[in-house]
Amino acid sequence: MKKILLFSEIFPPTHGGSGRWFSEIYGRFPSESVAFLVGASDGADAYDSQSKHPVHRYNLSSGEWGVRSLAGAKFYWRTWRKLRNTARQEGIHQVHCGRVLPEGVAALMLRISDRIPYSCYVHGEDVETALTSRELTWLTRLVMRHAEQIICNSENSFRILRDKWGLSDDKVIVMTPGVDVDHFRPDPATPKPAGWEGNINILTVGRLQRRKGQDMMIRALPDLAGQFPNINYAVIGGGEERPALERLANDLGIARHVQFMGEVDDARMAACYRHCDLFALPNRRVGNDDEGFGMVLLEAQACGRPVLAGASGGTRETLEEGVTGVLVDCTNPESIAQAVAELLRNPDRLKTMGRAGRKHVESRFSWETLAVNARELFT
Numbered sequence: 001m002k003k004i005l006l007f008s009e010i011f012p013p014t015h016g017g018s019g020r021w022f023s024e025i026y027g028r029f030p031s032e033s034v035a036f037l038v039g040a041s042d043g044a045d046a047y048d049s050q051s052k053h054p055v056h057r058y059n060l061s062s063g064e065w066g067v068r069s070l071a072g073a074k075f076y077w078r079t080w081r082k083l084r085n086t087a088r089q090e091g092i093h094q095v096h097c098g099r100v101l102p103e104g105v106a107a108l109m110l111r112i113s114d115r116i117p118y119s120c121y122v123h124g125e126d127v128e129t130a131l132t133s134r135e136l137t138w139l140t141r142l143v144m145r146h147a148e149q150i151i152c153n154s155e156n157s158f159r160i161l162r163d164k165w166g167l168s169d170d171k172v173i174v175m176t177p178g179v180d181v182d183h184f185r186p187d188p189a190t191p192k193p194a195g196w197e198g199n200i201n202i203l204t205v206g207r208l209q210r211r212k213g214q215d216m217m218i219r220a221l222p223d224l225a226g227q228f229p230n231i232n233y234a235v236i237g238g239g240e241e242r243p244a245l246e247r248l249a250n251d252l253g254i255a256r257h258v259q260f261m262g263e264v265d266d267a268r269m270a271a272c273y274r275h276c277d278l279f280a281l282p283n284r285r286v287g288n289d290d291e292g293f294g295m296v297l298l299e300a301q302a303c304g305r306p307v308l309a310g311a312s313g314g315t316r317e318t319l320e321e322g323v324t325g326v327l328v329d330c331t332n333p334e335s336i337a338q339a340v341a342e343l344l345r346n347p348d349r350l351k352t353m354g355r356a357g358r359k360h361v362e363s364r365f366s367w368e369t370l371a372v373n374a375r376e377l378f379t
C-alpha cells in the first residue's frame with residue numbers, strides 16, 4: 001500500500017475546518033498507510049499521543065508566502081528540508097498538501113529533489129485570494145500544474161478552478177468535508193449553556209473574520225431585539241475581528257444581546273449546537289474572500305438544528321434549501337433580520353427543518369462513508 005504524508009499547517013488541536021477534515025479522513029486510514037507533518041501548536045503532545053499514526057510537528061506559519069523575498073525563500077528552503085527528512089524517514093510515496101500555498105511549494109520542491117508526487121487541497125477562499133497578487137497567482141498556478149490531483153471541498157471551489165484558473169476536469173476532484181454524526185447529535189438531556197435559559201438563542205461558530213458575517217448579524221440585532229426582547233446572539237470562535245465586533249455591539253446599544261463565548265471545547269460547542277433555536281453562518285463575499293463550504297453548517301444540522309447561511313460561496317451545498325435551512329443575502333442586515341424574524345415566528349417550521357437536517361447530513365456527510373471513498377481514491 002502506498003504511504004501518504006498529510007502535510008498541513010492547520011491540524012488539531014488548533015480549531016479549523018481543514019484540520020478537522022484531514023484528521024477525520026486520514027485518521028481512519030490504516031496506521032501503516034499515513035503519517036502527518038502538521039503545524040506545531042499548544043496542546044499538541046496530548047493530541048499526538050492518542051494518534052495511531054506518526055505525527056511530526058513543525059512551525060509552518062510564515063507571513064511570507066511569496067518566493068521573491070529573502071524571508072520567503074528561506075522559509076521554503078527550511079520547510080522543504082523538514083518535508084524531505086520526514087518523507088525519507090517515513091518511507092513516503094505521495095504527499096497530500098493541506099493547501100496550495102504554502103505547503104504545495106515545498107511539496108513541488110520535494111517532487112523535484114526526490115521525485116515524490118503530491119496532491120493539493122483547495123478550500124475556495126484560498127484560490128480566490130491568490131488572484132489578488134501576481135506573484136501568488138503565478139506560484140499557485142505552478143504548484144497546481146505539477147500536482148497529481150487537486151482535491152476541492154465543493155462544487156463551488158471546482159467552478160472557481162475551472163472558470164478562473166482554467167484547470168481541466170480530469171485533474172480536479174470534488175470531495176466534501178463531513179461531520180461526526182455520533183458526537184454532533186441531538187441530545188435534549190445536555191444541560192443548557194449558561195445564560196441561555198428563557199432566551200431565544202441564535203448561534204454562530206467560526207473564526208471571527210469578516211467573511212463569516214458575525215458583524216452583519218450584530219447589525220441585524222437592534223431590529224430583532226425590538227421584536228424578540230429575549231434574543232441572545234451567541235458567538236463561538238476566536239479571531240482578529242473580536243475587538244471590532246465588541247465595539248460594534250456597544251455602539252449599536254445591543255451588547256447585552258451578544259454573548260462572545262471565545263473558543264470552546266467540542267463538548268461545550270455540541271451543547272450550544274443542541275440548544276440553539278437557529279444556527280446562522282451569515283457569510284458573504286468580502287473582496288475576494290468567500291466561504292468555500294462551511295462545516296459548521298453540517299455540525300448544526302447533525303445536532304438537529306435549522307440553519308441559515310449566506311447565499312454566497314459554497315455554503316448552499318451543505319443544506320437542502322427550504323427543507324433543512326434557508327439561504328439569505330447576508331450583504332445587508334435588513335434581509336438577515338427579516339429572514340430570522342420569519343423563522344422565529346414559526347417554531348413548527350424550525351422543528352421540521354431541524355429533523356430534516358439530521359437526516360440530510362446522516363445520509364450524505366458521515367465521515368465513515370467519506371473516509372471509505374477517500375481510501376478508494378488515494379490508495
Ligand SMILES: Nc1nc2c(ncn2[C@@H]2O[C@H](COP(=O)(O)OP(=O)(O)O[C@H]3O[C@H](CO)[C@@H](O)[C@H](O)[C@@H]3O)[C@@H](O)[C@H]2O)c(=O)[nH]1
Pocket residue numbers: 015016017018020021122123124125153177205206207236237238262263264265266269291292293294295296297299
Ligand atoms: N471546538 C471548537 N471548534 C471550533 C471552534 N471554532 C471553530 N471550530 C471548528 O472549526 C471548524 C470550522 O470549519 P468551517 O466551518 O468549515 O470553516 P473554516 O475553518 O473557515 O474552514 C475552511 O476550510 C473548510 C474545509 O475545506 C471549509 O468548509 C470552509 O468553508 C473554509 O474554507 C468546525 O469543525 C468547527 O467546529 C471553537 O471555538 N471550538
